[in-house]
Amino acid sequence: MKTIKKLLALTLLISVFASCTKDLNIVPEDDQTTLSEKLFENETAYLEVLAGIYANLSLTGTDGAGSSNIQGLDPGTSQYGRVLLYLQTLSADQMIWSYENDPGTREIQRNIWTAQNPLILGMFSRASVSVAFANNFLRETTTEKLDARNVSAATRADIVNYRAEARLLRALSYYHLMDLFGKAPLVNENDPVVNFNPPQADRQQLFTYIESELTAIEVDLKDPMTNQHGRADKAVAWMILAKMYLNAEVYIGQAKYTEAADYCIKIINGGYTLATNYADLFMADNNTNSAVNEIIFPLISDGIETQNFGPTTVMVNGSVGSIEQNGTPLGVGAGGWGGALRLRREFVQLFDASVFNTDARNTIISGSRDIEIRDISDQDQGYILEKYSNAKSTGGFGSDQTFVDTDFPLFRLADVYLMYAEAHFRGASGTNTDLAFNYINLLRTRANNPQNNLSMSDFSNNNEILNFILDERARELHWEAKRRQDLIRFGKFTGGNYNWAWKGNGSNGISISADLKVYPIPNASLASNPELKQNPGY
Template sequence: MNTLLIKRIWVLAGVLLFLVGCTNDLDVEPGDPEAFLDTDFYADPASYRSGLAGVYGNLSLTGTDGAGSSNIQGLDAGTSQYGRGWWNLQELTSDEAIWSWENDPGLRELNRNTWNADNVVLRGMFGRVMTSVSFANEYLRQTSDAALDGRGVDASLRADIAEYRAEARFLRALAYYHMVDLFGKAPFVTENDPVGAFQAPEYNRERLFEFIESELLEIIPQMVDPLQNEYARADKAAAWMLLAKLYLNAEVYVNQDRYADCLQYCQQIINSGYELTPNYLNNFKADNNDQPARNEIIFPIISDGVTTQNFGPTTVMVNGQVGSQEANGGNFGVNAGGWSGALRVPAEFSETFQNGNYNIDVRNTLITEDRIINIPDVSQRDTGFIIAKWSNLTSDGQPGSAIEIVDTDFPMFRLADAYLMYAEAHLRGGGGDLGTAVGYVNDLRARAGNPNAVAANRLTLDLILNERLVELYWEAHRRQDLIRFGRYTGGTYNWSWKGGSANGIAIDATRDVFPIPAASLAANPNLTQNPGY
């Protein structure tokens, strides 16, 4: 598949969507649908595919004028990029990453778990996620039976459009899943609601959970089989993965034990044809859109130094992991100085690798020479260890297409995660087989060259939590994992700078969810604030 072609399509279609999506109201639908996509646009049968590409484009793009533009008024491109917002809220709020430049708006509060309803990163993520809902809704309106009848669309094209509509509904379900996880509620809007100044009702976690589950179960038969869709478009395995994620966290979200369902869908994913990439680190390089990483990455957010430019999570990580004193950006295909030590890891993260039989393991990318493990002052960028997981070089060492904005796609869903989810669901009573669970964990260790196989009697939930850190760090899972394991709020587990203290202190359980942004509350009186904010 010509990946560059789809990236160009995303840009072109994204322009059409962004022209009408610009807003200063974070709880809105796009305006006049005729301004959004008029009849002339749909005169070309290929436009239905391009329109879908625009819905996907909201995951990567922030505006029409390059990486620095934003179509959400009052928010810059970095603050409002979808993948970066998800990454910031899962990683900087946990024990996996610290952002050095605490004068950047909103990030000091994430580092220190002291955010409030005025935090600009929260505002950006809330707005960007609801923009995905808006774009999906408008695409579904424009592809309804009535709309297609009015345009005289023939049966063969309608068959393709049915698949496109299923993907748009998947993207909307994904957006609402992120709202469930981050905010515990959302303004609920579908294609059946009015366009314009509509103040949506608030749905809590229970109602959103029910909607997401029912949507996914309904659309899965209409989606393309695993590995049969174009790269970066969702297939059945992506929908199974989203269901598995929903079920794995169901006790947190809705106080339901759904581990058996989680395990079932993990097994379907594992049996679907996706395969582990032989070289772990190739999942995080500039050509991870191609074989063999393509067979492990189930659903990515794309990035490209030329055509799909964005200050998304991979650009942040590749440049941010460059050491302030090492100036080692050339090793990762970016400027030598990168972003001068923007990202480091807390001591507790480093200790997991150093104390857990991971010394011989390619996943251990810690750079420790001439550095202390602790970060006594966040502004002291030469303290704390750094990592070398992400790269803007290809698997054969060639540079990406640009020197700062990277070609490396962000793997939102990856097969290795399904292996670990199966093992966790089994240990939590979801059925399956202990030998199979142990085998999946050891498959990941063997792929990483780790000689320390896990024995069946050593497979515990504590080990799974560590394995998830080692396998999935900086892939936007950690906050969710710590909450599910009861290690996030409270004082059971404290990490450096948790709660604003260098040694870490307990934080209140209300911080298991984020506050609804003040701007969103002001825009929609149907929304209510989460307790504790």
């Protein structure tokens, strides 16, 4: 049993004031959202309330996978990891979702979204709920509140760490809002709860706020790899900062590659090691197999305790082909979801060279399929992928044949290796070319790729190396909610210098507007907070 899973399942809504989500004009659906002083008579309640913030990353409500604690939002369009996957991956060149009647998917994967899109609303709202949950926890753990409750010294010592984790989870949500939307309502625990419309913060303001929060709490977070599975530590804070610095030119128009590399080294020195086998990272026991040494922060999944239609459940069931009926070895029903997910041609072609024939990252199934997807509704067109599974590395399968036990690896060491290499070749000072190639070669060696001794002599210029790193990031990190951000950083998401199948709603891809580098603020959010202003182009 994953250590924190039962706690997550039990405390998602216990941890919320009925009013707390009004911080961000989000309406809770459940009526059992009342915190009282009676709850805190038992000092274990503080960890339970903290677990509610974590639970928002996995669950959508307290009454099973089909419940939602956000009024008006379907759980399938508002699960944190799933909507993050859709907005970062389905919008780019790796994935196609067959069932375009599912709300919002057609517009996202064809890059024709509007401010009415329910998946965009789901992401904005779910991240905002995380902020509200964190703010509520921080209000309930002030010195004044703890004094009034006569909280013991031992629990107070723990609460220092708990508060740091709450602030980190709030920063994580603001990081996603900054990246995806470019702006967000900025609110903290000191702001009023009732009759308050949070002011809008732009990317520069959000960047500064997140950076200041993460550096301030570092001392109070647990050291890397010392917290419970599924809980955040210093390395998670460092990872968010490294991501921000790597993308700083996009976010704030300033190059911060040296800072990105510095934080990558801090993470690498935190004791993480690569999983023995690439497949271990995406299996039902990735909380106990060799993946635990590589995964820096997972989004928890469990087929019994935390049933949800999150990213791993979607990707495992969706990877079962309509022709292949390959669900049994993946640990789900034989027919799965019948070809719900398939691969765009451009991603498949990244594995065309013969050196990828034995590469463990190449889990593409072609069979009798056509590489082209001319009709998105035809599940027999396009190759499929078997990256994620509900099988265990030791044999056997997860606890349920629909809802998988596989955690979603939001952050992991392999990404850090590639970030360091990219930062180096983008001009970071104090970095090392040999070390950059060593990190790339370690990943290729782990993947059983025979081309695992790359060096400067294999490339003619820096631009060629950077384009190689972009491709290698796709090969290593595909379907991990990274691709949109990567393409934007490399100047290949909008415009027409790189097109992919169904980009811009053209079967072979067409140019799309630069405005699409950020998503629109949802109309529902604009209506509820007059302080918010729409992004240009929407």
